[in-house]
Amino acid sequence: MSEPPTPKVRTLDPHSLRGLAHPLRMRLLSSLRHDGPATASQLAEKFGESSGSTSYHLRQLAAHGFVEDDPGRGKGRERWWKAAADGTRFDDTLFADPDPAVRGAADLFIHEVATQHTQEVATWLGTHHDWPEEWWRSSDLSDFTLRLTATQAFELKEKVHALIESYRDLAPPPGTEGVAQVRLHTHAFPRATD
Template identity: 65%
Template sequence: MAQNEEPAPDDIRVLDPRSLRGLAHPLRMRLLGALREYGPATASQLADRLGESSGATSYHLRQLAAHGFVEDDPERGKGRERWWKSAHRGTRLSTDKFLAHPDPAVRGATNTVLHEVATQHTQEMSTWLGTLYGWPEEWRSAWDISDFHMRLTPELARELRDKVHELIESYREKEVDRDTEGSAPYRVHLHAFPREED
């Protein structure tokens, strides 16, 4: 979930207060993430993948659709079977606007979304560490877990963040097809924040 203020590409959903509140639920965020990562699916398939009931996934998919995050996939639906797909490649949240929003419901929704993203990142990293030795050497030498300490101003911190985003986005032009031998989905998490002196 990107946070910078550059104009968003057409396939990135920029959240407003209403859509933010519509997304701010852990299961909705997981459903949207699964559709973006694995492609179109039915409520039952998503329930199996996420360990939820199909009633819950069906309800929350309809809520996501009401806020424009997901839509029907008419190419796949047959009969009563309803297939869903993500309406956008990604989501952008302008945290500086929403963390200081006058409406406490918007601030609470922002908090929910941010904490759920952090939880998902932690789960993904834990899964990687737990399965690390099952991956080929080529992949075991192509991952990273690093942290860097420096003293910056807010302006320099934004510049650094934006340059890192720009570099990561430049690799979209180099993405390989799903059936490319030896390829795998590759996740990059970026966590950057100031700390107190003590």
């Protein structure tokens, strides 16, 4: 049995962040990563946008290396797009960049990620009855409050990420029945107390 491919992850720098930090661009990229290749027209219909708008933003994403042509699809003038990487890594130093435009793009990016997470959870809650009961039991919407140092919180984050990554190796082969794409969100942050 061959090893599953290691996911290709793109680390954001100030230039690429400014090219990605736009709500529609982030949604387009997310859709291409999670749902597979699509045309500007298909994405326009999905997001209630004009195809001119989605086409423009896809070209901007391509200029920054986030998406690329998928020449094996389509016919004639139909242009298909696919994600160029499986994920994006955000470097926290972007919050302290000397350029205020980069810091603003970092804020917009992080807030848009949180918005997308909220939308995904809301979609699950609104559609969970469409899924078999075994998926209800397998889903999770938990929260925990711990007292930790910043070092302990960082260590916990790294361990959780390593555990999640270890499940990539357990992915059932294509065509296995009962397999679904599962989204995991982790949020860990300090909270002021009175």
